[in-house]
Amino acid sequence: MSTPDDTTTTTTTPLSDLCAICHTTPPKYRCPRCHTRTCSLPCSRRHKLWSQCSGTRDPGSYLRRSELASESAFDRDFNFISGVERSVERAERDAENRGISVDRVQSEDAAMRKRKRGKGPGSEPGPGSGLDVPDGAREAGEGRGLVKGEAAFLKGAAEAGVTVVRAPRGMSRAKGNSSRWFPKQKCLNWSVEWVLPDRNKVTRDYTESTTLADAYDRVSPPPKEESVGFVQVQLRGQPPGPEMSTRVAGENMQEDSTAGHSTAGPGTQPEQHTHAPADSAEITPHRDLYFYLHRARTATKLPVLIPLSPNATFTTALRGRTVLEFPTIYVLPDSPGTVLTEKGHLFLLEEEYLRTEGPAEEAEVPDTNAAEGVGDSPAANSVDLGQVDEQKVLDVLKQDLFGGSAAS
Structure with a gap:
């Protein structure tokens, strides 16, 4: 079985x-x-x-009401908020490493939103808004909100006779501009770009009462031999040479400009001159180098330079000038005469530029005398229409019209 x-x-x-x-x-x-x-x-x-x-968990996924009061729901919310904080911190560190000012961009965005909504003092810059913005700044900064302290800087620059042309937001020129107005000292602090003889560019901040010689010595300190020689000459009682006396003259001019600036009242404005000379002093070398201010917004490809005296302060050097965000100063071993006469030079002096391009630029500039009320008498080329017979004018016009139609 x-x-x-x-x-x-x-x-x-x-x-x-x-x-x-x-x-x-x-x-x-x-x-x-x-x-x-x-x-x-x-x-x-x-x-x-x-x-x-x-x-990765979806933070926007639907949860029933009974699931919201659970421990897992609290853990999900906590992890989500912590992840957002870590992302913000990582973005801030990345922006800091790249040299991007996050606070300035955020403040500019906030100001722009207020301008679009019609709120804030910067919504309508002009005489009725409490902000005295120069015409050049308003033209170049159109569509760009004014951040904190920017309106005061533009107003101070306008009172000093400087036209500041603003670059579009986000450009390297606008990011590198740290110029501002010191309310306590009541003076401007300029960001100055130096183009050194080796074509390297260095940007430093100076007050407007600083002389060009002192400012350059901070960028490129003189050798110890020059400093020791200058002290020895002073101890011997001998008069220093023209190159060594530049620094002393600059210090005296800085003290005079500072004293004059402190005694001026808050309502006084310096007299503005169009294309005024940077300084009445003679253009002399400083440490065998010459200083030139770059003229902005020119119609030539060559950089147009304006000779400057090393004893001049930034207040006198920039009065009546136009700068793109902040001034640029070229340091060259060539004198203005060499730059003017040498053929094939890489630069162009303002004197020669105005000789060739000046009439075209002056034709676009309106007559300032008419705006100031100067010239109450009739112009030399004007015609007094009060003594002209209207009937004769009519007859001449009819003859021209009918005569032209008959000839055609």
Whole structure:
């Protein structure tokens, strides 16, 4: 009598209780985004690859009201807020490493939003808004909001006779401008770009009462031999040479300009001159170098330079001039006479530029005498229409019209 073989019955596990990828092992992990269950790290990676799933929890996914008061919901909210904070800190560090001023960009964006909504004192710059913005600054800065302290700087520059042309926001020229107005000292602090003889560019900040010689000595300190020689000459009682006396004259001029600036009242404005000379002093070298101010917005490809005296302060050097955001000063070993006479030079003096391009530029400038009320008498080329017979004028016009039509 045959006995049936002993058979073992195996329980079959449904596929829903197994790994969704390999279907062989019970799952251990659940995807935070799509809730797919996997058994191992290779299966989890394969799931992300096949399903194009990021594996990151979606903070905007729908949750029922009963799930909001759970511990997992609090953990999700905390992780989300912590992730946002870490992203902001990472972005700030990245901007700081790249040299981008985040605070200035944010303040400019806020000012721009206020201008669009019609709020804030900078919504309508002009006489009725409390902000005295120069015409050149308003023209170049159109569509660009004024940040904190910018209106005071533009007003101070306008009172000093300097036209500041603003570069578009985000440009390197605008980012590098740290010029501002000191309300306590009541003076301007200029950012000055130096173009050295080796064509390297250096930017430093100076007050408007600083002389060009002192400013350049801060950028490029003189050798120790020159400093020691200057002290020895003073101790011997000998008169220093023209190059050594530059620094002393600059210090005296700086003290005079500072005293004059402190005694001036807040309502007084310095007299503005168009294309006034930078300084009445003679253009002399400082440490065998000459200083030139770059003239902005010219119609030539060559840089147009304006000779400056090393004893001049930034107040006198910039009066009646136009700068793009902040002044640029070239330091060259060539004198103005060499630059003017030498052919094939890389630079062009303002004197020669005005000789060739001056009439075209002056034709675009309106007559300032008419605006100031100067010239109450009629001009030399004007005609007094009060003594002209109107009937004769009519007859001449009719003759011209009918005569021209008959000839045609």
